[in-house]
Amino acid sequence: MAFIILPFLLAAQTQEVVAQKGDGIYRLLTRHGYSVSETMDDFIKLNENALGKNNSLIAGKKYKLPETEKTTPATTEKAPPAKGKGKVVRYEIFGEEFANVEITSSELKGAVYYLMSGHGGPDPGAVGKYNGHQICEDEYAYDVTLRLARNLISEGATVYVITRDPKDGIRDDMYLKADKDEVCYPNLKIPLNPTRRLRQRTDAVNKLHAKHRGSFQRMIAIHVDSRPVRENIDIFFYHDKRSKTGKKAGNILRETIEAKYREHQPNRGYTGTVSDRNLYVVRNTYPTALFIELGNMNHQRDVKRLVLPENRQAVANWLNAGLIKDFKTNK
Numbered sequence: 001m002a003f004i005i006l007p008f009l010l011a012a013q014t015q016e017v018v019a020q021k022g023d024g025i026y027r028l029l030t031r032h033g034y035s036v037s038e039t040m041d042d043f044i045k046l047n048e049n050a051l052g053k054n055n056s057l058i059a060g061k062k063y064k065l066p067e068t069e070k071t072t073p074a075t076t077e078k079a080p081p082a083k084g085k086g087k088v089v090r091y092e093i094f095g096e097e098f099a100n101v102e103i104t105s106s107e108l109k110g111a112v113y114y115l116m117s118g119h120g121g122p123d124p125g126a127v128g129k130y131n132g133h134q135i136c137e138d139e140y141a142y143d144v145t146l147r148l149a150r151n152l153i154s155e156g157a158t159v160y161v162i163t164r165d166p167k168d169g170i171r172d173d174m175y176l177k178a179d180k181d182e183v184c185y186p187n188l189k190i191p192l193n194p195t196r197r198l199r200q201r202t203d204a205v206n207k208l209h210a211k212h213r214g215s216f217q218r219m220i221a222i223h224v225d226s227r228p229v230r231e232n233i234d235i236f237f238y239h240d241k242r243s244k245t246g247k248k249a250g251n252i253l254r255e256t257i258e259a260k261y262r263e264h265q266p267n268r269g270y271t272g273t274v275s276d277r278n279l280y281v282v283r284n285t286y287p288t289a290l291f292i293e294l295g296n297m298n299h300q301r302d303v304k305r306l307v308l309p310e311n312r313q314a315v316a317n318w319l320n321a322g323l324i325k326d327f328k329t330n331k
Contacts, residue, residue, distance in 0.1 A: 024172075025044070088101065088102050092169075094146055104155070108323075115160070123197070124180075125223070126226035138163075140294075146161065162204055188200060199284075206284075216331045218287055224306065225295065232299045240282045256318060
C-alpha cells in the first residue's frame with residue numbers, strides 16, 4: 001500500500017525543549033517532528049555538554065533542537081512536493097508508529113538488501129541479563145534490523161526483511177518482550193533444527209536474488225555474540241573468504257563506525273574488526289554477504305548498546321551510512 005502525503009512547505013525552526021522522564025534522543029526527536037536519521041548527529045553535537053553517559057538525556061534538562069528545515073503543512077494544496085520528496089510508503093512490519101516511511105532521497109536507488117536478523121522462532125539465540133531483565137538476542141537484533149531496513153528504504157533502496165515478526169514492529173522500549181512467533185520470508189514457520197533454519201533463510205534470499213539479477217545486492221545478517229562475561233567487544237564483521245567485495249564492504253562499514261566514534265566519543269577508541277569466517281549464510285547466499293555482530297550479550301556495557309533504543313537507532317544509522325558509501329563505491 002502506498003500513498004502520497006499532502007504537499008509541504010519548509011520553515012526553518014530552532015527551539016529548546018525539556019526532556020521528559022524516560023526520554024532518549026530518538027524519542028525526543030521523533031516527538032518534535034524531526035527525522036532521526038538526518039538530525040541525530042547534529043543533536044548530539046549541539047548538546048554534547050548537556051548529555052549524560054552514552055549520550056543519555058537527563059529528565060528536566062533543556063536541550064536545543066537542531067536548526068533545520070522541518071515539514072509543516074502547506075497553506076495551499078496546489079504547491080507540489082519537492083522533487084524526490086513527499087512520497088510515503090506504508091510498511092506494516094515496522095509497527096503502527098513507524099509504518100509510514102517517507103522516501104527522503106534516491107541515494108540507494110537500484111540497491112537491493114536482504115536483512116536477516118539472527119535466530120528467532122523457537123531459538124532466542126544468546127540470552128543475557130540487564131538490571132534483572134532477560135535480554136534475548138533475536139529480539140534486539142531484529143529491532144536493529146528493522147531500524148536499518150527503514151533507513152535504507154527512506155534512501156530509495158529495495159529491502160527484504162528475511163526474519164520477520166508479524167506483531168513486533170520497531171519498539172522504543174528498553175526491555176523487549178521475547179516471543180516465538182517469528183517467521184521466515186515470506187511466511188514460513190522457522191524450524192528448530194539449526195541447519196534447516198539456515199538453509200531456509202538462504203533459500204529465501206537466493207530465490208529473491210534471481211528476481212533481481214543484475215542489480216546491486218547485499219545480504220546483511222545481524223547477530224549478538226555470546227562470549228565470556230569480562231570480554232567487552234565492539235561491532236565487528238565477517239565476510240566469505242572468497243569475496244573481495246564482501247571484505248571491501250566490511251572495511252567500509254568498519255571505517256564508518258570508527259569515524260562516528262571519533263566524532264562523538266573521541267577518547268573511546270574502536271576495536272571492531274573485519275575478517276573471513278566459514279558461516280553457512282555467508283558462504284551459501286548468492287549476494288555479497290556481511291555478518292555483523294553487535295556486541296557480547298554477556299558484557300553489561302555491550303548490552304547497554306542494545307537496551308537503550310537511541311543506541312539501537314544510532315547503530316542502524318551508522319550502518320546505513322556505511323552501506324550508502326559501499327553502494328556509491330561498488331555499484
